[in-house]
Amino acid sequence: MIRRILPHPGLSAMLVVVWLLLVNDFTFGALFLALVFGVLVPLFTSRFWPARPVVRFGPDMIGYVGIVLYDILIANFQVAWIIVTRRNRDLRSHWLVIPLELRSPEAITTLAGTISLTPGTVSSDISGCGRALLVHALDVADPEAEVARIKRRYEARLLRVFA
Secondary structure, X not given: XXXXXXXXXXXXXXXXXXXXXXXXXXXXXXXXXXXXXXXXXXXXXXXXXXXXXXXXXXXXHHHHHHHHHHHHHHHHXXXXXXXXXXXXXXXXXXXXXXXXXXXXXXXHHHHHHHHHHOOOEEEEXXXXXXXXXXXXXOOOOOHXXXXXXHHHHHHHHHHHHOO
Protein backbone atom coordinates (compact mmCIF):
# COMPACT_ATOMS: atom_id res chain seq x y z
CA MET A 1 0.00 0.00 0.00
CA ILE A 2 2.70 2.50 0.98
CA ARG A 3 4.72 1.67 -2.16
CA ARG A 4 1.75 2.68 -4.32
CA ILE A 5 1.60 6.12 -2.70
CA LEU A 6 5.35 6.58 -2.27
CA PRO A 7 7.08 4.59 -5.02
CA HIS A 8 10.40 6.38 -4.32
CA PRO A 9 10.46 7.39 -0.65
CA GLY A 10 14.03 8.71 -0.83
CA LEU A 11 13.15 10.94 -3.76
CA SER A 12 10.03 12.14 -1.95
CA ALA A 13 12.03 13.08 1.14
CA MET A 14 14.65 14.85 -0.97
CA LEU A 15 11.98 16.82 -2.85
CA VAL A 16 10.38 17.96 0.41
CA VAL A 17 13.72 19.12 1.85
CA VAL A 18 14.83 20.84 -1.37
CA TRP A 19 11.46 22.57 -1.76
CA LEU A 20 11.62 23.91 1.81
CA LEU A 21 15.18 25.10 1.26
CA LEU A 22 14.24 26.84 -1.99
CA VAL A 23 11.20 28.51 -0.47
CA ASN A 24 13.34 29.54 2.54
CA ASP A 25 10.26 29.64 4.73
CA PHE A 26 8.97 27.01 7.11
CA THR A 27 5.24 27.63 7.30
CA PHE A 28 2.30 25.27 7.13
CA GLY A 29 1.59 26.29 3.52
CA ALA A 30 5.19 25.73 2.42
CA LEU A 31 5.31 22.36 4.18
CA PHE A 32 1.96 21.32 2.68
CA LEU A 33 3.07 22.25 -0.85
CA ALA A 34 6.40 20.46 -0.32
CA LEU A 35 4.56 17.31 0.76
CA VAL A 36 2.23 17.54 -2.24
CA PHE A 37 5.20 17.80 -4.61
CA GLY A 38 7.06 15.11 -2.66
CA VAL A 39 4.19 12.68 -3.24
CA LEU A 40 2.97 13.66 -6.72
CA VAL A 41 6.26 14.02 -8.62
CA PRO A 42 7.55 10.52 -7.78
CA LEU A 43 4.06 9.10 -8.27
CA PHE A 44 3.74 10.48 -11.81
CA THR A 45 7.35 9.71 -12.80
CA SER A 46 7.55 6.19 -11.35
CA ARG A 47 6.59 4.53 -14.64
CA PHE A 48 9.76 6.01 -16.17
CA TRP A 49 11.89 4.23 -13.53
CA PRO A 50 11.26 0.53 -14.22
CA ALA A 51 14.29 -0.70 -12.30
CA ARG A 52 14.99 1.36 -9.22
CA PRO A 53 18.54 1.31 -7.90
CA VAL A 54 19.09 -0.25 -4.50
CA VAL A 55 20.43 2.51 -2.28
CA ARG A 56 21.53 1.87 1.29
CA PHE A 57 20.51 4.75 3.51
CA GLY A 58 22.64 4.42 6.62
CA PRO A 59 26.19 4.86 7.84
CA ASP A 60 27.69 4.45 4.37
CA MET A 61 25.45 7.17 2.91
CA ILE A 62 26.08 9.51 5.86
CA GLY A 63 29.83 8.93 5.56
CA TYR A 64 29.74 9.63 1.83
CA VAL A 65 27.80 12.88 2.27
CA GLY A 66 30.19 13.93 5.04
CA ILE A 67 33.26 13.28 2.90
CA VAL A 68 31.75 15.16 -0.06
CA LEU A 69 30.80 18.19 2.06
CA TYR A 70 34.26 18.26 3.63
CA ASP A 71 35.97 17.99 0.23
CA ILE A 72 33.80 20.77 -1.22
CA LEU A 73 34.73 23.05 1.68
CA ILE A 74 38.46 22.35 1.44
CA ALA A 75 38.49 22.56 -2.37
CA ASN A 76 36.92 26.02 -2.22
CA PHE A 77 39.86 27.28 -0.19
CA GLN A 78 42.37 25.48 -2.40
CA VAL A 79 40.93 26.98 -5.61
CA ALA A 80 40.78 30.43 -4.02
CA TRP A 81 44.44 30.08 -3.01
CA ILE A 82 45.38 29.01 -6.55
CA ILE A 83 43.55 31.99 -8.03
CA VAL A 84 45.14 34.48 -5.63
CA THR A 85 48.72 33.19 -5.66
CA ARG A 86 49.37 31.67 -9.11
CA ARG A 87 49.44 32.81 -12.65
CA ASN A 88 47.75 30.93 -15.48
CA ARG A 89 50.98 29.50 -16.81
CA ASP A 90 51.76 27.93 -13.42
CA LEU A 91 48.64 25.74 -13.43
CA ARG A 92 49.07 22.02 -13.95
CA SER A 93 45.67 21.18 -15.43
CA HIS A 94 45.10 17.64 -16.66
CA TRP A 95 42.47 15.47 -18.25
CA LEU A 96 41.99 12.40 -16.08
CA VAL A 97 40.51 9.12 -17.28
CA ILE A 98 38.93 7.33 -14.34
CA PRO A 99 38.20 3.64 -14.92
CA LEU A 100 34.88 2.77 -13.31
CA GLU A 101 33.85 -0.22 -11.25
CA LEU A 102 30.38 1.29 -10.80
CA ARG A 103 27.80 -0.12 -13.20
CA SER A 104 24.45 1.47 -12.42
CA PRO A 105 23.72 4.74 -14.25
CA GLU A 106 22.52 6.32 -10.99
CA ALA A 107 25.78 5.54 -9.20
CA ILE A 108 27.88 6.81 -12.12
CA THR A 109 25.78 9.99 -12.25
CA THR A 110 26.27 10.48 -8.51
CA LEU A 111 30.04 10.11 -8.93
CA ALA A 112 30.10 12.53 -11.88
CA GLY A 113 27.98 15.03 -9.96
CA THR A 114 30.20 14.75 -6.90
CA ILE A 115 33.30 15.42 -8.97
CA SER A 116 31.66 18.42 -10.64
CA LEU A 117 30.45 19.82 -7.32
CA THR A 118 33.98 19.84 -5.96
CA PRO A 119 35.68 23.08 -7.08
CA GLY A 120 38.67 22.53 -9.33
CA THR A 121 37.31 19.42 -11.05
CA VAL A 122 34.56 18.84 -13.56
CA SER A 123 33.20 15.66 -15.11
CA SER A 124 33.21 16.03 -18.85
CA ASP A 125 32.23 12.76 -20.51
CA ILE A 126 31.63 9.07 -20.00
CA SER A 127 32.85 6.43 -22.39
CA GLY A 128 30.36 4.74 -24.69
CA CYS A 129 30.64 1.49 -22.77
CA GLY A 130 30.22 3.27 -19.42
CA ARG A 131 33.49 2.01 -17.99
CA ALA A 132 35.47 5.27 -17.85
CA LEU A 133 34.79 8.84 -16.82
CA LEU A 134 36.66 11.81 -18.31
CA VAL A 135 37.42 14.51 -15.73
CA HIS A 136 39.23 17.82 -16.05
CA ALA A 137 41.25 18.92 -13.02
CA LEU A 138 42.44 22.50 -12.56
CA ASP A 139 45.71 21.79 -10.77
CA VAL A 140 47.15 18.29 -10.35
CA ALA A 141 50.75 17.44 -9.55
CA ASP A 142 50.34 13.67 -10.03
CA PRO A 143 47.44 12.60 -12.31
CA GLU A 144 47.68 8.91 -11.33
CA ALA A 145 47.49 9.78 -7.64
CA GLU A 146 44.47 11.99 -8.28
CA VAL A 147 42.68 9.16 -10.11
CA ALA A 148 43.47 6.82 -7.21
CA ARG A 149 42.21 9.43 -4.71
CA ILE A 150 38.89 9.82 -6.56
CA LYS A 151 38.44 6.05 -6.72
CA ARG A 152 39.32 5.61 -3.05
CA ARG A 153 37.34 8.55 -1.60
CA TYR A 154 34.25 8.49 -3.80
CA GLU A 155 33.88 5.38 -5.94
CA ALA A 156 34.69 2.89 -3.17
CA ARG A 157 32.07 4.48 -0.94
CA LEU A 158 29.50 4.62 -3.75
CA LEU A 159 30.02 0.90 -4.36
CA ARG A 160 28.83 0.34 -0.77
CA VAL A 161 25.94 2.84 -1.03
CA PHE A 162 24.61 1.50 -4.35
CA ALA A 163 24.58 -2.20 -3.52
